[in-house]
Amino acid sequence: MFEHNIASAGLQNLVRIEKGTSREVLPKLTPSRWAIAYIDGSHTYADVAFDIDQARRLLRNGGILCGDDLELESEQIDPSELSAAVRTNQDFVLSASNGRYYHPGVTAAVGELIGKVLVRDGFWAVRIFKDRHSQLELDLASTTVPSHILKFAKKHEGQAPGYDLYSQGAHYFAVSRTVPATVVDELLGRHEMPPLTFRADTLQQVTEKLQASTKKASPEPDETFNEMLEPRIVDVHRGFNIVRFKRTVYGLRQSIGDVDVTFGEDSLLRRYSHRDVVVGTAVDAVKARIDNLETTEEILRAITDLRSEVGAELNAVKARIDNLETSEEMQGLIGGLRSEVGSELMKIGAELAHHQHETDALSMNLREQCAEFQRQSQQTALEHEDVRLKINQLSEDVNVVTNQRLSRVESDVAKIYQSRIWRTLVRVGRLLNTVLGTNSNAGR
Numbered sequence: 001m002f003e004h005n006i007a008s009a010g011l012q013n014l015v016r017i018e019k020g021t022s023r024e025v026l027p028k029l030t031p032s033r034w035a036i037a038y039i040d041g042s043h044t045y046a047d048v049a050f051d052i053d054q055a056r057r058l059l060r061n062g063g064i065l066c067g068d069d070l071e072l073e074s075e076q077i078d079p080s081e082l083s084a085a086v087r088t089n090q091d092f093v094l095s096a097s098n099g100r101y102y103h104p105g106v107t108a109a110v111g112e113l114i115g116k117v118l119v120r121d122g123f124w125a126v127r128i129f130k131d132r133h134s135q136l137e138l139d140l141a142s143t144t145v146p147s148h149i150l151k152f153a154k155k156h157e158g159q160a161p162g163y164d165l166y167s168q169g170a171h172y173f174a175v176s177r178t179v180p181a182t183v184v185d186e187l188l189g190r191h192e193m194p195p196l197t198f199r200a201d202t203l204q205q206v207t208e209k210l211q212a213s214t215k216k217a218s219p220e221p222d223e224t225f226n227e228m229l230e231p232r233i234v235d236v237h238r239g240f241n242i243v244r245f246k247r248t249v250y251g252l253r254q255s256i257g258d259v260d261v262t263f264g265e266d267s268l269l270r271r272y273s274h275r276d277v278v279v280g281t282a283v284d285a286v287k288a289r290i291d292n293l294e295t296t297e298e299i300l301r302a303i304t305d306l307r308s309e310v311g312a313e314l315n316a317v318k319a320r321i322d323n324l325e326t327s328e329e330m331q332g333l334i335g336g337l338r339s340e341v342g343s344e345l346m347k348i349g350a351e352l353a354h355h356q357h358e359t360d361a362l363s364m365n366l367r368e369q370c371a372e373f374q375r376q377s378q379q380t381a382l383e384h385e386d387v388r389l390k391i392n393q394l395s396e397d398v399n400v401v402t403n404q405r406l407s408r409v410e411s412d413v414a415k416i417y418q419s420r421i422w423r424t425l426v427r428v429g430r431l432l433n434t435v436l437g438t439n440s441n442a443g444r
Contacts, residue, residue: 009146022047026054034058039067045086048109059128064136065114066125071180072102073119074111082108091307094300099273101180101300121181154188157203160210162280162289165203172206174198176292178274180300195292196299213288231261237287238294240278251278251286 006015018025022041037055041047055065074082078097085093085104094101110117110124117126118136127134145153154173157165163174168188175184176196192199195213200206234249235242243250245261250268252259253276261268265279275293280286 005146022051022054026051026058029058031057032060034060034063036064036066039065040069043069043091043103043105044089045105045108048105049113052109052113056128061128061130063128064125065128066123067106067110068123069103069106070110070117070119070124071122072098072100072107073116074107077102077107091311092300092304099275154185160207161285162292163198163210165206167203170201172200172203174206174210176289176296178289178293178296180296183296183300193295195288196295235283235287238290240290242283242286244283247281249280249283249286251280251290252276 003012003017006012037059039048039051039055041051051067052065059065072095076098077095081095081097082104086108090104092101092103114126114133116135117124117133118138125136125138127136154166154168157167157172159165160174162178163176164184166173166175166184166188173188173192174197175187179187179196187193187197198206198209198213200209231243231245233241234244236254237251239254240251241254243252243261248261248265250259250261252261256272256276259268259272259277268277269279275297278286278289278293280289
């Protein structure tokens with residue numbers, strides 16, 4: 001139905017479906033991103049509290065947190081009664097202090113974690129800010145219902161004595177006011193269940209059915225005027241005393257004790273629950289309303305018992321599963337599994353030991369190679385140092401020899417140079433002597 005509604009609204013490309021419990025899905029979602037969060041899941045206090053905490057984490061500032069199943073707020077119920085219902089993990093129960101059915105887990109969680117919220121027929125909403133909560137003011141006059149849902153929505157058509165009139169689709173219904181508001185939608189669309197519901201194709205037909213079933217009875221012919229001036233029990237029906245006083249008939253539940261009907265209808269209905277006091281103008285009409293009330297109670301008790309039975313069956317299944325773990329068969333399976341696991345672990349241990357031995361040998365070989373390489377490196381370093389020293393010494397020797405040879409060459413060159421000048425001077429001297437000698441002879 002959800003996927004059908006999304007597709008009918010043309011939003012299938014904008015909606016992502018995540019399957020799982022809220023505890024599995026919500027923690028994975030991005031925080032402070034969402035505009036609205038709607039809670040309609042488990043009714044237990046722990047689960048509702050978890051959903052509220054997660055919703056507040058996920059909502060952006062000013063987002064709307066809303067949900068379902070808040071028939072009564074915590075301030076409308078006796079605190080000790082609410083605490084006991086939550087402690088015993090009750091799902092849907094009748095409030096002894098209020099007289100209405102409600103979900104204790106939802107009432108307690110919303111009351112403790114949020115407080116006052118906007119409530120309409122069990123639906124609740126509040127605006128969430130980072131540091132506070134704010135009441136919502138909804139403009140319902142401007143809202144519209146999608147056309148594909150509108151044809152299935154119920155419409156209130158009016159009232160009849162003790163009944164509300166509705167239309168849904170092509171049918172009309174009369175629903176007893178003793179039926180809790182949370183159950184009305186479940187009864188509509190089904191076959192009629194007199195005296196709780198009547199169904200017909202037109203509003204006139206369903207009204208005629210009501211008139212036929214609750215036809216007013218006239219006062220008994222032998223009843224005197226003086227008898228009508230004093231309260232008088234005229235009948236007993238399904239644990240109720242039927243009391244006539246003046247022109248009014250009262251159905252009073254016997255378990256509430258003595259009741260003074262002379263205070264009037266309004267005073268009685270303010271003091272007692274509508275489930276304990278039924279008021280009408282005819283005995284048959286009051287009996288019919290008592291039948292409606294008791295039938296409704298029986299249905300709700302049957303629903304509660306069924307839920308309890310289902311819960312008990314689930315707990316029994318869980319217990320059987322737990323017991324299975326300690327049964328002999330399970331112990332045998334566990335023993336066999338342990339043996340197999342132990343054998344596999346031994347094989348793995350042997351393989352690990354073998355690999356460890358190979359690893360140790362390889363490690364030892366690598367360490368020896370590293371040591372040899374280090375020794376060779378050190379030897380090479382020493383040899384390099386010795387060569388370096390020899391080269392330095394040879395360089396020094398070459399420098400010495402070279403310098404010595406250069407000195408000799410210079411000395412030899414100098415000698416040669418000097419000897420050549422000397423010979424030249426000797427030749428010049430001889431030439432001068434020759435010249436001078438020739439001149440002397442001529443003078444002589």
